[in-house]
Amino acid sequence: MTTTKKTRLVVIGNGMAGIRALEELLKLAPDMYDITVFGAEPHGNYNRILLSPVLAGEMTIKDIMLNDVDWYAQNGITLHLNKTVTQIDRVRRKVIAADGTEADYDRLLLATGSNPVMLPVPGKELPGVIAYRDIKDTGEMIEAASHYRHAVVIGGGLLGLEAANGLKLRGMDVTVAHLMPWLMERQLDKTAAQMLQASLEAKGLKFKLEKQTAELIAGESGRVSAIRFKDGETLPADLVVMAVGIRPNTGLAEAAGLHCDRGVVVNDTMQTYDPRIYAVGECVSHRGISYGLVAPLFEQAKVCANHLAQFGISRYTGSVTSTKLKVTGIDLFSAGDFIGGADAEEIVLSDPAAGVYKKLVIKDDKIAGGVLYGDTTDGSWYFQLLRNGQNIRELRNHLMFGQNHLGNAGHQGRSNAADLPDDFEVCGCNGVCKGAIVKAIKEKGLFTLEDVRKHTRASSSCGSCTGLVEQILSSVVGGAYAPQDASKKPMCGCTEYTHEEVRRAIRKDRLLSIPETLRFMEWKTPNGCPSCRPALNYYLMCAFPHEVHDDPRSRFINERAHANIQKDGSYSVIPRMYGGVTTPAELRRIAEVAEKYRVPAVKVTGGQRIGLLGVKKESLPDIWRDLDMPSGHAYGKALRTVKTCVGSEWCRFGVRDSTALGIRLEKTFERMWAPHKTKLAVSGCPRNCAEATIKDVGIVGVDSGWEIYIAGNGGIKAEVCAFLVKVGTQDEVLEYVGAFMQLYREEAHYLDRTVHFVQRAGLDYVKRRIVEDAAGRRALYAQLLDALSVEKDPWAERVSGVEAQEFRTIRFFGKNETKGGSNERLAENLPA
Amino acid sequence: MSDWLRICPLEDIPRLGSRVVNNGDIDIAVFRNAEDEIFAVDDRCPHKGGPLSQGIVFDRRVTCPLHGMTIHLDTGEAAAPDKGCTHKYRVRLDKGDVYLNLG
Ligand SMILES: Cc1cc2nc3c(=O)[nH]c(=O)nc-3n(C[C@H](O)[C@H](O)[C@H](O)COP(=O)(O)OP(=O)(O)OC[C@H]3O[C@@H](n4cnc5c(N)ncnc54)[C@H](O)[C@@H]3O)c2cc1C
Ligand code: HEM
Ligand code: SF4
Ligand code: FES
Numbered sequence: 001m002t003t004t005k006k007t008r009l010v011v012i013g014n015g016m017a018g019i020r021a022l023e024e025l026l027k028l029a030p031d032m033y034d035i036t037v038f039g040a041e042p043h044g045n046y047n048r049i050l051l052s053p054v055l056a057g058e059m060t061i062k063d064i065m066l067n068d069v070d071w072y073a074q075n076g077i078t079l080h081l082n083k084t085v086t087q088i089d090r091v092r093r094k095v096i097a098a099d100g101t102e103a104d105y106d107r108l109l110l111a112t113g114s115n116p117v118m119l120p121v122p123g124k125e126l127p128g129v130i131a132y133r134d135i136k137d138t139g140e141m142i143e144a145a146s147h148y149r150h151a152v153v154i155g156g157g158l159l160g161l162e163a164a165n166g167l168k169l170r171g172m173d174v175t176v177a178h179l180m181p182w183l184m185e186r187q188l189d190k191t192a193a194q195m196l197q198a199s200l201e202a203k204g205l206k207f208k209l210e211k212q213t214a215e216l217i218a219g220e221s222g223r224v225s226a227i228r229f230k231d232g233e234t235l236p237a238d239l240v241v242m243a244v245g246i247r248p249n250t251g252l253a254e255a256a257g258l259h260c261d262r263g264v265v266v267n268d269t270m271q272t273y274d275p276r277i278y279a280v281g282e283c284v285s286h287r288g289i290s291y292g293l294v295a296p297l298f299e300q301a302k303v304c305a306n307h308l309a310q311f312g313i314s315r316y317t318g319s320v321t322s323t324k325l326k327v328t329g330i331d332l333f334s335a336g337d338f339i340g341g342a343d344a345e346e347i348v349l350s351d352p353a354a355g356v357y358k359k360l361v362i363k364d365d366k367i368a369g370g371v372l373y374g375d376t377t378d379g380s381w382y383f384q385l386l387r388n389g390q391n392i393r394e395l396r397n398h399l400m401f402g403q404n405h406l407g408n409a410g411h412q413g414r415s416n417a418a419d420l421p422d423d424f425e426v427c428g429c430n431g432v433c434k435g436a437i438v439k440a441i442k443e444k445g446l447f448t449l450e451d452v453r454k455h456t457r458a459s460s461s462c463g464s465c466t467g468l469v470e471q472i473l474s475s476v477v478g479g480a481y482a483p484q485d486a487s488k489k490p491m492c493g494c495t496e497y498t499h500e501e502v503r504r505a506i507r508k509d510r511l512l513s514i515p516e517t518l519r520f521m522e523w524k525t526p527n528g529c530p531s532c533r534p535a536l537n538y539y540l541m542c543a544f545p546h547e548v549h550d551d552p553r554s555r556f557i558n559e560r561a562h563a564n565i566q567k568d569g570s571y572s573v574i575p576r577m578y579g580g581v582t583t584p585a586e587l588r589r590i591a592e593v594a595e596k597y598r599v600p601a602v603k604v605t606g607g608q609r610i611g612l613l614g615v616k617k618e619s620l621p622d623i624w625r626d627l628d629m630p631s632g633h634a635y636g637k638a639l640r641t642v643k644t645c646v647g648s649e650w651c652r653f654g655v656r657d658s659t660a661l662g663i664r665l666e667k668t669f670e671r672m673w674a675p676h677k678t679k680l681a682v683s684g685c686p687r688n689c690a691e692a693t694i695k696d697v698g699i700v701g702v703d704s705g706w707e708i709y710i711a712g713n714g715g716i717k718a719e720v721c722a723f724l725v726k727v728g729t730q731d732e733v734l735e736y737v738g739a740f741m742q743l744y745r746e747e748a749h750y751l752d753r754t755v756h757f758v759q760r761a762g763l764d765y766v767k768r769r770i771v772e773d774a775a776g777r778r779a780l781y782a783q784l785l786d787a788l789s790v791e792k793d794p795w796a797e798r799v800s801g802v803e804a805q806e807f808r809t810i811r812f813f814g815k816n817e818t819k820g821g822s823n824e825r826l827a828e829n830l831p832a
Numbered sequence: 833m834s835d836w837l838r839i840c841p842l843e844d845i846p847r848l849g850s851r852v853v854n855n856g857d858i859d860i861a862v863f864r865n866a867e868d869e870i871f872a873v874d875d876r877c878p879h880k881g882g883p884l885s886q887g888i889v890f891d892r893r894v895t896c897p898l899h900g901m902t903i904h905l906d907t908g909e910a911a912a913p914d915k916g917c918t919h920k921y922r923v924r925l926d927k928g929d930v931y932l933n934l935g
Contacts, residue, residue: 455913457900527848527866530888530895530902553848557886557897565897569883810840810853810862 006034009308010095010105012085012252014039016048017281017297018111019067024305026075028524032309035077036103038095040084043135044068047445049294049477051138052326055166059442061135066445078103088256090274107308110253110264110272110279114246114292119154123216128224129240132163141241145170148238152176152227154213156183158325160243164205165327167239175206175235177213177227179244187323187334191350192357192373199330199355208235216240248283248290263290268315270304280304286318293321294477298447306496313496322383324376324474333379333474336369336386337361344368349400358400365393380470391762394722426472427458427465434472441476449473492532494525499749502536506543514540514551530556535750538637538673542745545787552803558635561806562794563620566613571620573612575629575795576670579644579662579682580608586629593626607634607641607679621807624795631795633671637751639741640679642666643691647684647701656701658684661730665699668734669741671791672784675748675757678741679714693721696744696754697737702726706733710740710766711758719755722763725771739770739780742787746780835935842868842928850885850894853932860921861885862930863905865892870923871905872932878903878916 009025011018014037022035039045043065050064072079083097094104116131118124128144130137144151145167153164156178168174176183182193197207212230216237219225227237248263259265259273263285270278270286280300282292291297296319303316322335340346340361349358356374360367360382367386372379385392392399422435440446440455452469453459459469490496497505502521511517514536518528528536533554540548552560563571577586590610594602600614609632615623624631634640644662648654662682672678681692682699691714692698698709698721705728712721724740727733743766748757758766770777798807845851845864852875853860859875861884869892875885882898893911895902902911908920922933 457913525891527890529890530900533888533890553846553889556888561886565883565886567880567898569881569886569898805844805846805851808851809859810851812837812853812855 007032007106008104009033009035009107009109010103011035011037011109011111012088012095013111013113013281013283014041014043014045014079014081015111015113015281016045016066016294017113017301018109019045020298021109021111021280021301021304021308022075022077023067024302025308028305028309028311030075033107035075036080036105037072037077038080038083038085038097038101038103040082041134041136042082044071044079044081046135047477048134049326050442051132051135052162052166055138055141055163056169057166063442064445085252088252088277090256090277093276106276108277109304109308110277110283111281112249112252112283114248114282114290116242117245117247118242119213119244121213121215123218123224124242126216126218126224127222128238129216129242131242132159133246141167141239142170144239145172149173150175150236151239151241152235152237153241153243154227155243155245156180156207156209157186157243157245158184158323160241161200162326163241163243165200165203167241168203168205172239173206174204175208177208177211177229177235179210179212181210183207183209184325184334187338188332188371188373189338189359192332192334192359192371195352195355195357195373196325196330196332200327208233246282246292248285250283253279253283261285261288268303268317269307269312270300270316271307278304278308286316289318291319291321293323294447295319296321311496320387322379324379326475331372331374331376333372333376334370335379335383336367337363338369338371340368347396347400360399362392362396365391367392376474377467377471380467380474388760390759391764394763426468427456432456432458437469437472438476441473446473447477491535492529494523494528494532495521497521499535503539503543506539510544512540512544512547513549514554528554534559538675538750541673542787545790552806559637560803561617561620562631562635562798563615563617564635568614570614571617572634573615573620573623573627574605574607574609574632574634575627576632576666577609577629578666579642579659581644581659581663582610589627589629593623596626597623605634607632608643609634609641618807618809621798621804625799629795630670630793637674637676638678639666639669639672639674640677642669643679643681643695645683645689647682651684653687654684654701655703656684656706658682658690658699658701661699661701661706661733662690664730665734665737669738669784669788671793672741672745672788673791674741674745675750676753678744678754680737694718695721697721697740699733699737704728706730708733708736711754711763713753713755715753722758724767735777735781736770738784739777740766742780742784743769745784745787835933836924836931837934839930839932842870842925842930845870845930848889850887850889852883852885855934859883859885860932860934861894862923862932863889863894865889865905868925870925870930872921872923873903873905873908874919874921876918877901878910878918879914884918 045067047064047066053059080101083101085095086098087096094102096102116133130140151167151172151174153160153176156176164174164176182190183197184193214230215228216224217226224240226234228234250260250264253264254260264272264279264283265285266272266279270280272279281297299319300316303314306314325332338361344361344363347360358372360370366389367382370382424434426432426434437456437458444455446452459466491499491502511520517536534556537551537554558564563573565571594612597619599612603611605611642662642665644659647658648656665680678696680697681690681695683690683692684701686700688700692700693709694712694714700707705726707726708724709721710724713719744754744757839853848866850861850863853862860872861875863871875883877884877896879899879901882896884894884896886897887894892905893902901914908918910916924931
C-alpha cells in the first residue's frame, strides 16, 4: 500500500443502518475512505419499514428505494450486490464472500441486521412457510395472495399485524395466531389491545389467542396446507407467515471471534472488541440492548460516522423508543413503561364508544410511558416530555386533553393529521400542503423533522405546525420517527455542539468574537450560517457586554437596519412611547415626518405606539433625525414595549399607578437584547386591562402591592403567565423583573421565548433563583444594569453616521456614457 | 471589456456584507464574503422578489430576508430544495476597487 492510497472501509450489510452510517460519514468526510459495500440482497438500500404499505398495495417497491445503484456510483462506492460475506479474516484484514469475492479493509463496519426467528416445529421448511423481512418475502406473499385463499400469521405483534392487514387487503382469508392472551403485549395494555383487536376484526381479520403451534402440515402438492395447534385445533393454511421475533444476525461476527452476547457487543462509540471493526443496527448489542426500530439505529449510525470520520466527539448512550402501528385507519401509539406498578400512577381516559383510549403512566411527576389508541394526536408531545424527563406537575390537569388544549388556536382547530385531505395546507407560513409532505417523506426517504423542514420548508418558519408535521411523519414512517431529545440537539448543521455547550465554552474560554468561536469550537462551515451566526452574536454580547463588539453582519436585517423589513422590501419605523404615553409635540413631529416623507401608512400598533409603515431604507436616518425620538426596538429580539393601563391616576377602579411603573420599567430596560422579543405589561388592578398575564412579564397592581407574572405569550400559541411572586414596592418590581430578564438572557436558547425557557427550566427553578435566593437575584439585576449601561440609542448613533453604508445606494447614471473615451467611470456615491 | 464600471473601493463593502448598486433602472446586489470574493446578482429573490442584498451572507451564499430562501452567489441558483435563479453579473477586483459589468 502506498501512502497516497485512501483508507479502505468495507461495509457488510446493505441495509438501513449501514447505509445511513455511510451517508452521515460522507457528509462529514466525503473523501476520507475508499468504500466497498457487500449486500446479500439483489437491491440497493431500501426502506424496509415501508414493506408493509407495499404489501398492503399502497406503495410500490420503486417508491421505497432509499439509495439506488446510481447513488453508490456517484459517491465512488464499490457495490457488491447479491454477495453474502461468509468470512472475516481479521489477521489479514479482509472479507470473503460466498462466491469468492474478496475485499481488504482498514476499517470494517458490520450492519448485518437480524434474522427472523423460525419456530422449531415440524413442517417449518415446507414451501409456503415464510418470514416477513425483505423484498423477497413480500414478493412471495403478494404472489401467494393471488393464488391461494387461506393465510395464517403466527405472531400478533407489530410485524404480524401489519402482515395480516396487508394479506387481508390483498383478498386472503387471514387468521392471526398469538401465544399470549392479548395482541402486541409488549407495546399495549389489555384494554388498548382489545380495542385494537375489535377494529381489526371489523376489517375482517380473525384471531386465535393463547394458541401454540404444534405442526405445519403438507398438502398433496407438497406445499403447506394446514396448521395444527397444541390444543388439537386445525386450520387450513396455504400460506404461513412467521412473525414471532427477530434475532441479531451475529453468525459471521462470532465465527470471526468477535465478542457477542446475543448481539455484537459495542461500546458507546459503536466500536466492537476489535478496534478496527465497528457495528451498527439490529445486529448490535449496546449496553445489553438490541434495538429493532429504525430511530435508535439512525442515532447509532450518526455516532459511528462521527468516529469513522475521526471527529471523535459523540457518544451513543442508548435510546427510548416508541411504537406506532402502520395500519391505515388505525391510530395506535405506545412508548416507555405503559404498565406501571406500585410506585406509579396512571391517568386514564377511556371512551370506548368513540374508540378512544389513552393511558399515561406517571412516576415522580414525570411521564414514564403511555398508550394511545384511536387518537394519537399528542403521541409526539408525550414522547418528547418522556424523553426530556420533563416535570409535568404543572401540566397535569391538562395533560390528557393534549397540547392543543394548552392554547393552540391555529390551523382552524384541525389537529388530526390522518383525517386531513392531501390539499390541506399544513404550513401556512410556507404554503405547504399535506400531500406534498407525504410525497417528500416517501420519495426522499425522510425520517426526521429536520429532514422534512429541509426538503419541504414545512414547519421551518413559525413552527406552529410542528405537531401536525410530526404526526404526518409518524403516520408514514411509524416508530422510525423519534423527536429529537432537545437537550442533545446541536445548535445547527454547522456544529455538533448544543447551545449550552457553546455558551459554556464562550464564558469559560473567554471567546470574544464569532471567528474566534468558530475556530475554537471547530465549526464545520467557514462562517457559520444564518441560523448560528445571530445566536453566536447574541451569546457573545450577553457574556461580555463590555468587550464584545456587535457584528451587524451576523444580525437579521431588521436588527441591522434597526427597522422592520416589510413584504415589499420597505421598512417600518416605530419610535418608543414609554408606557404608551405621548405628548402633542411628539404627535406633531410624527405627523410632520409622515407628510414630509410621504409615508404610505400610519398605524397604532399592538404595542401602544405609532408605526410609520412603507418607508424607503435610504430615508431611515433622515426620518429618525426629524422624529428625534428613541428607537422602539419593534424590530428586535429585544425589549419591545411595556403596555400599561390607565391606572389609579385616572381610573375609578385603579389601586396602583400602573402607567408610572410601566414608564419606569421601560426606561430601565429599553435597549435590552434578549434571546427573543420580550414584552411587558402593567395593569393597575386585577381587572387587568393591559392584558398583562399573557406577556413575558406581566405585573398586576393589588391593594397590598404588585403581583408579578412571567412566561406568558399572546402569539401563535396563547399561553397564560405563571405567578412568580407578590412584592410591595416599585423598586422591588424592578429588581425581580430585572433578575428574571437576566436569567432568561443568560440561560435560554437563542429564539426561545420566555415561555419555552420556563417550560424547560421549570418554574420551581426560576422561583429558586429569583424569589428564594436574594443575593443571587441582586447579582442578576446588577449584571443586567451593567450590560444595559453600554447600550446606546441605535437611531441616534446612525443619525450621527454609524454604519452609514448600510443606508446608502451606490448610483450611476447613463450606462451609455461609459462607452467611448474612457472605458470606466466612477459610480457616484451619493448620500441618501 | 468596455462595459466595466468602477463601483467603489473594496473596503466600502463590509466583509460578509453587501451594497446596493442602482443604474437608474434596477438594483443590483454586490456582495463581499469572508475571503474577499466579490459577487453581483439582481437584487431580487427568485421566490417573491425579496431584496437579497439585505440577507445574511455566509460562505458563497446569501439567505433572503423575506422567507429564507438561500441563493448560491457564484451561480445565482437557489439552493435545494428551492428552485429558481437570479441573474448574475460579472465582477472583478483591481487595485482595491470593485468593478461591475452589466453586459
Ligand atoms: C415489514 C417490516 C416493517 C417494519 N416496520 C417498522 C416500523 O414501522 N418502524 C421501525 O422503526 N422499524 C420497523 N421495522 C424494523 C426496521 O426495518 C429494522 O429495524 C431496520 O431495517 C434494521 O436495520 P439494519 O440495517 O440493522 O438491518 P437491515 O435493514 O435488515 O439490513 C441488513 C442487511 O444486511 C444484509 N446482510 C446480512 N448479512 C450479510 C452478509 N453476511 N453479507 C452481506 N449482506 C448481509 C441483509 O441482507 C440486509 O439487507 C420493520 C421491519 C419489517 C421487516
Ligand atoms: C416578521 C414577523 C413580524 C413582524 C414584522 C412583527 C411586527 C410587529 C410590530 C411592529 C408590532 C408592534 C409592536 C410595537 O409597537 O412594538 C407587533 C406587535 C405584536 N406582534 Fe408581531 N411581528 C411579527 C411576527 C409576530 C409573530 C410571529 C407573533 C406571534 C408569535 C407576533 C405577535 C405580536 C403581538 C401579540 C403583538 C402585540 C403586542 C402587544 O399587544 O403587546 N408577531 N408585531
Ligand atoms: S386594570 Fe384596573 S386600573 Fe387599569 S384601567 Fe383596568 S380597571 Fe382601571
Ligand atoms: S422573496 Fe426571497 S425567500 Fe421569499
